Structure formats: structure tokens, C-alpha cells
Amino acid sequence: MTAPRPHRAGGRPTMVDVAADAGVSLKTVSRVVNGQPNVDPAMAARVTASAQKLGFHRNALAASLRSGSRDTIGFVSADLANTFYMTIAAAVSAVAVARGIQVIMASSEEDPATERALALDLCQRRVGGLIIVPSAADQAYLGAEVQRGTPVVFLDRPGRGIRADELLIDNRGGARAAVGELLAAGHERVAVLLDAPGIFTMAERRAGAEEAHADAGRALDERLVVSGLHTPQAAREAMTRLLALADPPTAVFCGNNRSTVGALEAVVSAGADVALSGFDDFELSRLVPRRIRIVDYDAGELGRQAAEVLLQRMADPGSPAPARVLLPTRLVDRGR
Amino acid sequence: MTAPRPHRAGGRPTMVDVAADAGVSLKTVSRVVNGQPNVDPAMAARVTASAQKLGFHRNALAASLRSGSRDTIGFVSADLANTFYMTIAAAVSAVAVARGIQVIMASSEEDPATERALALDLCQRRVGGLIIVPSAADQAYLGAEVQRGTPVVFLDRPGRGIRADELLIDNRGGARAAVGELLAAGHERVAVLLDAPGIFTMAERRAGAEEAHADAGRALDERLVVSGLHTPQAAREAMTRLLALADPPTAVFCGNNRSTVGALEAVVSAGADVALSGFDDFELSRLVPRRIRIVDYDAGELGRQAAEVLLQRMADPGSPAPARVLLPTRLVDRGR
DNA sequence: CTGAAAGCGCTAACAT
């Protein structure tokens, strides 16, 4: 008894409404809307006109429910507000959007439980894949999802408990090169300032510093190694203390840019003649009042490659075994 | 004739599978999964056990298709890689996630067509609301969506063509305060360095500088105003030129942090005695070798409030008329 | 080239 549904007030027009208006079948509307071939041009034009007239916009949720297609990916960062991860996120988004895929972003704030909750929530939203900066010790919670075909890529830090692609920076190699350079320049006492040793990148960078010493037939002087430095202030204080030693360091290698900034402040304010070298570039690094060497890398490239690996897996689930990719670093001059 | 579907190989288990396994009805599973009341505890336990056993995870897409609920929002930034917008994005995400809502982020790269395409795409994904940093001249393309109940909030810049909430920084007031302070200190010639005048924030900041002059019974000296400065380099060159005038400025107000950095370089390298004041704080601003005054604001707060306004509208579509909120700024000392 | 019918996985109405 009901009329052909005059696309209910308040509701949005559906394909059924467009079909009714254009006097064609639902299926034809679907074909036109999705740009499928084998549709009579005249009919297609009628459908397009009706769609326009009614203000029809296809419901992407319904489409992917039925077709099983996945047109979003999830990005779980450890800290979205951090410049480094931001740059990565922007690159991931750019690659995805260029292929019609949107990115849902969230931040674990370095909390394992949050990471897990976010990742599983994204799976419930049926994302086509997941890029994760792991903060949890173990990603085994994703095992079932991965097995059912949701590809996962780990970024910046390796994941555990599941086999998945990993995109990392060559932390060890970069540190090794930077410290090697200092040793080659004749520095006998090289200080090393690091954030918490439990952080994967810090452990790797420390290992690189050790390797450089070993390369030179020497060993890291543990008295000159300070760990657990979270802020420039902490690094500054640590460096000031080191400079006050009877045998102060003549060079310092910093594990991240916060340490570099802190060490720089200490060195400048002490007027000390200390060679400075550090991992990570930073805003305005060219402006610092002293020449420094920086282990630089392309954060955007990291995100780009992660997205590309993920999209590749989504397109072709039968690709080769997961691999670890190490992005190269390079030593550059900063300051003046 | 078909058996009760032993949850097809390769596919994921559905509520039907869980219901079959637990020996209850589909609806009961739905109730348990969604934590609805009025379920016998023993039955609930059976359902939970079956769900666990089968590795069931509710399909959020199907749920919201049926229920019409919207549990994602869209954030269209003008430049995701920019620290300012990323800080905002992180804050938006934090607020949303705390309420079980995920954020799809994308960047228009300041391109009107991209903004439009992204925003409409997000609408097709049936986001519950949209936060947009407008780069297009007009957002009338969202008119139909807004009318159908998708709330929109404009961030950092006002939108046009539709009525929606706007969250802006008090650009004008901040600039007025900064320049007013310079004039009160007795500066007769205040230079003003700005990015492109077409940018809303720049126009506002310039207007603030004009107001400050008017307050002091004076007028902006147009010879000392330079616009279109995109980079620190450009600002540096502009400032160097101004310093070479017969009557050089004794103070400079910079419209954004890139200009501030450039002006700073020029002033320092010329060894000029010029008071520096600028909009936007920046990383390491405390380290610059000279006291500067900064118009600072809480970018995170901007994102937080935008998210809260949006979620409020989503929860209660019948709220009051859209409003423009101006976030306060404050003048702070930086450098040393 | 076009259409009718079925159903993706779930929740909303209505029973019971």
C-alpha cells in the first residue's frame, strides 16, 4: 500500500530513490554511481541527473559492508603531538589519500593498554590495514586479525608476537657513523647522552656508539654515558656535570634532539670547546650558534614507505614474507 | 538443507555463529556484546565464552549502518605536517577517543579542490561531524550535509557559505597588544612583517597592528610594512633592507614565527638595537640570543574546544545557534 | 546491456 517511498523526510536519498526518480532499476544506479561499464550513455545521463537533483551521495559504509572492501587504514602513533610522528602521519595520509583510502589516526601516548584498545577498535571498524608505532611489549593481541588477512606494518620500532613488516631507521648505523667520526677526529673522551635505555631506538643508538668505539679499538667510557634524559633541561644538567669533571669530555654524542639541545645549552654557556653531534634534526637547527653534526633521516620517507608496503599487502595478500626495512641516515652540518 | 553455517572458512565469525555456538538467539548475543541490561548472567556468561572461543569481534560498520549511529569524525587540516595543526589534531583525537569516537584525518594542502573532495568523501563515510581548517574560499558545498544534520566546526579560519561554529585565535587582539606595548615603550617607527595578506590570520594581525597605532593616535607607517613573506629567509632580507633605511625602525612586529626567526637573524647579524615582537611561539624560542616578546596561545586548547563543540552538536543537534569563539592570546618573554 | 532477488552483519520493533 505504501507509495514508492518518496525518500523520507529528514533522511538522505538512497539508490532506491534515485532509481525511482530515473525510472531505472537499483542495479543500474549502482553501475552508474560506481562508474562500471556496459551502461547505455543515455540511461547513465538520466541516472546522474536524478542523483544530482536529489542530492544523492552513496553510503560508503553500506557499500563496504556488502562488498567487503576496505577503504580505510589505521595509524596508531605513540605520540601524535611529536613532530617526528606527525611528519610520518602526514606522509602516510598523503600516500593513502592518493589511492582513495582514508586514514584513521590515534595515539597510544606510549601506553600499552591504549595501543591495544585502539588497534582492536580499528579492527572492529574493519580497516584494511594497520600501521603501528609499538609501545606495548607485545602485539600478539593482533594475531587473529593478521591471520584473517588484516596486514600490519610496524613503524620506528619492531613489533613482537606477530610476524609483520617493519620500517625502522638505521639507528645503529647512524650512531656508529657519528661517533666514529668523532673518534677519527682524535677525540679521546666522548660523552654519550641518552633517553631511557628501555626505548628501542636508544638501545640501538647506544649500541652504535659502542660499535664505533670497538671499530677504533676502544671502549665506551661508562663514566661519560648518561641515560634516562627526557628533557633538554635534564640533558643540560647532565652535560654541565660532565664538563665539571677533572677529565671532561672533548666531544658529546646525543641520542635525540632534546638531548642535543640541552647539551648545546650547557656547552655554550660554559664556553667549552666540545664537539657536538646528535641524532635527529630539529627546527631551527641551522640557527644554533655553533657548528654541530646531526644524524639526519627522512621521516616523511619512513611514512611513505610504510604506507606503500601496507597498501601493497592489502592489494596482494600473497606477497613475500614480511621484511625489516632499515632507512638510511646521513651526517649533516648544522649551526654556524 | 544447509547446516547452521559453521562460520565459513576464511571469514570472520558473526553474531549468528556465536548465537549458534551458545545456543541462544541472535538478539541475545547482540545484547550481551553491547552490554545491554536485562540479560540473565548465566546466559551472558555463555555468550561471552562462545564469543571468546570463536574469536568474535563485532563489525562496527554493520552496527552503524543499521543503527544510524556515527562514531567517527573527520578532521580536514590545511597542512597536517605543520606543527600548529598537528598539535590541534592530537588534541582533537584525544577528546574524541576518550568518548569512543575515532578521527579520520586528512590534509587539503591548502588546495580548495582537495578540501572539498576530502570533506565530501568523509560525508560519504558517514562521519558524525567535521572539523575543517578552511582553505577553500567557500564551504557552501557542505550545505546539504549540514542541513541533513552533520555538524561542522571551522578551525583557525572562518568558513563561508554555511553557518557553523568557528574556533579562532584572537589574532587581532594579540597583535594589538603586542604592537601597543611597543608604542607605549616609546617606539616611533615600528616595522611589521607579514605573510601573504590573503591569509585570514595575517589580515587580522595586520588589523590589530593598525588598531594599536590608532589607539596611540597614530597610523601605521606603510613604508615599514612588508607582506608576502613566506620564509625566514624572505623575512630576513626584508628586515635587513628596513634596517638600511635612513630612518630605520626601532622595533619590529612579526606576523608569524617564520618572520620572527628571519627578523631575528637580520637584527642579530646587523647588531641593531631593535625591539622584537612576534606572533606564534616556536621550538627553542627560549634559546634565541636576545629577549623577544611572543604572542602565545594554546593550540591544543583550540583543538580540544573544537572537538568539544562538535561532539556537543552531535549529541544534541538542537543546541543554540553557531557561534564564533575567540581563543585568548598572551604576551610572553622569550630569548635571553 | 538491464533487472530481480538475495544477503553483507548487525540492531530496532515488536512479540512472547
Next chain:
DNA sequence: ATGTTAGCGCTTTCAG
């Protein structure tokens, strides 16, 4: 307190 039925808006068979 539990189950039955219908159907969200779309795509997918499979027939014409």
C-alpha cells in the same frame, strides 16, 4: 528475560 522478524543501503549473483 528472551526470541522473531524485518530491514539499514548497498553489491552480488544470476536471469533475461
